[in-house]
Amino acid sequence: DQQVKQNSPSLSVQEGRISILNCDYTNSMFDYFLWYKKYPAEGPTFLISISSIKDKNEDGRFTVFLNKSAKHLSLHIVPSQPGDSAVYFCAASDSSTNAGKSTFGDGTTLTVKP
Amino acid sequence: GAGVSQSPRYKVAKRGQDVALRCDPISGHVxxxxxxxxxxxxxxxxxxxxxxxxxxxxxxxxxRFFAERPEGSVSTLKIQRTQQEDSAVYLCASSLKEVTSSYNSPLHFGNGTRLTVT
Structure with a gap:
């Protein structure tokens, strides 16, 4: 049973528009959430994280929203740029100190068209 | 650069062979x-x-999977008697702080080793 699900395998967005990537989780013990970005043939790169005590965290063009009651989080990228085209992984752990042992989703491939 | 380095980049092994994958973390990462x-x-x-x-x-x-980091820097992941289901990308990541620290220390990933077992 997959504990972290990214139900959209792919998303295509026009440059300048908003990209919204979604993630659902089932384990109520998850308390800390991360988003990673991955280019082909490279390892994932940490993007942004959020603790369950918050419902929003923002870093430049990237904002993560957490709805704990719905066990749902989303990553918003505004405005989207062609360089944002990559695979985005959602990950969850039971605490920030256990972030290295996070459970990952299967990823969403974002394509930003010029 | 000063990132996490993994070698080899690609490894093809016949079923039953042993393989060793190497990871050089960022210097000083715990x-x-x-x-x-x-x-x-x-x-x-x-x-x-x-x-x-x-x-x-x-x-x-x-x-069949064994990992070591004898001197606290370079690490090796060894897979004995490889099977087809072992085919995957093996990623290594390092971070500055120990996990038990309350400081959020991001992970830095290497580019991985793609293992194909034939």
Whole structure:
């Protein structure tokens, strides 16, 4: 049973528009959430994280929203740029100190068209 | 550069062969993690080192998998008697702080080793 699900395998967005990537989780013990970005043939790169005590965290063009009651989080990228085209992984752990042992989703491939 | 370095980049092994995958973390990084990423899936945690101590190996799928970090820097993931289901990308990541620290220390991933077992 997959504990972290990214139900959209792919998303295509026009440059300048908003990209919204979604993630659902089932384990109520998850308390800390991360988003990673991955280019082909490279390892994932940490993007942004959020603790369950918050419902929003923002870093430049990237904002993560957490709805704990719905066990749902989303990553918003505004405005989207062609360089944002990559695979985005959602990950969850039971605490920030256990972030290295996070459970990952299967990823969403974002394509930003010029 | 000063990133996490993994070698070899690609490895093809015949079923039953032993393989060794190497990870050079960022200098001074205390924590080191290994992950397995099957095609079309996210990374799955295998094992964790704090310096030379292997504190968690709960993700290793079988006793054919063995990891070490004898001097607290370079780490090797060894897979004995490889099977086809071992085919995956093996990722290594390091972070500056020990996991037990309350400081959120981001993971820095290497580019991985793609293992294909034929």
């Amino acid at each position: 924590s080191l993690f290994w992950y397995q990423q099957a095609l079309g899936q996210g990374p799955e945690f295998l094992t964790y080192f704090q310096n030379e101590a292997q504190l968690d190996k709960s993700g290793l799928p079988s006793d």
